[in-house]
Amino acid sequence: MSGIFPDPTHDHHGCAPAAVAAAEEHCRSKGLRLSAMRRAVLEKLAESHAPLGAYDILDRLAESSGRPAPISVYRALSFLTEEGLAHRIESLNAYVACGENHGTAQPLVFLICERCRQVGEAKATDLGIKIDQVARSAGFTPQRATLEIFGICEHCSREPA
Template identity: 50%
Template sequence: MARVEALCAQKGLRLTALRRRVMRVLAESHSPLGAYDIVERLAAGGEQSPPMSVYRVLDFLVAEGLAHRIESRNAYLACAHPHGDEDVVVFLICNQCGLTQEVSSHAVGRDLAWAARAVGFTPRQRVLEIAGQCARCHAHGASENDASADKAER
């Protein structure tokens, strides 16, 4: 939240109470949240916010680089860190538990920018979503597979 507050102050943006609460909900989640998930979490905290207001806040947060929209999930995630103009933001999304990790890569961004320029393409967005399995689910699956193999051997 300190980065969000500093960025808003630096840009002269108003960080309203609802913007602050929506950002806090996103920051507390390690999985992308849909707008209605956010509305439900706000309601659980005692605040009734219309979905359209939450959507407007999400649009603001995405436009200002404070949150990302995960297209494949139609959901949102707090931005973990600032990105350079040439960086590509990569989301590693676990198919099993939904854990989403944000990483960025200047090298990938540089190579994609070069490839795009070579064909006269202007990217609108520099985001990649990669679905797979997180380390925890992989370890859990491996231990389940080991246990099944042990039972089969007996």
Template identity: 45%
Template sequence: MKKPAKAAPAGHAHDHEHCVEDAIAAAEKLCAAKDLRFTPLRRRVLELVWSSHKPVGAYALLDSLRNEDLGSAPPTVYRALDFLIENGLIHRIERMNAFVGCSHPGEVHRGFFLICSECGNAEEIEGDGLSDAISASATRRGFTARDMTLEVTGICGECRGGA
């Protein structure tokens, strides 16, 4: 499966059109393989989430959809978000109550996010060693880890002056 373009640390001047196109193509392929409906609203919500690498809240999505004829009632948009999360196409950033595109749709999700407190960009990173350590610690305590998301806040290289 082709992966959507990943957020670059210097993503401030980044054109997201390519990211959106890759995310839509990956979603179409995943939905076809699982025989799922990729409705116009689900597609549009995914486009809006991928239009930036900054996490976007549900109310901002609702505002964007208000003038579109896709059904912008809160329950409808939340169902679209739930569908996208359940199928590994987006992630929810808990601390911000916001959503960000998944850089590896259809794969095992052990999401780790670097969230810049200056510009708001969120970059999904891989860290299997950390995931394995968390799972091992949980197993030693008789706990089976199912999902894990680590959210790390700080200042990105671009905001620190390209360091």
């Protein structure tokens, strides 16, 4: 799983255009609309690489234009997560842009660095098979599965605490 965390010297602002282009293609292929608000929220998430709460996003949007209504940001986040373009980190009540373009069905593991707050995203195919087997044996049909693991990323582990 090495390399799932961006290098700390990486310019995060360069990630936004790629994320928006992937989102536009995703929406075009499904006949959906990537509204200006959805695009702006996704840009802020992609520029960060660290999880952002809805009010963090509101504050960042307010820096470049007027402060939008909170409901607008929440609606955009709902759309982005439903379409697999962003993910909600439940334990942090925050969001990250999807870095894998895998849709919503793939089980995911989020690796959350306790020092730099960056989130790495990894596929959990083998784990997903087990989760699916356990759920189905109980008569349960899983819709999505995520696992959040807290620790120290490879970059931070090289630096003194």
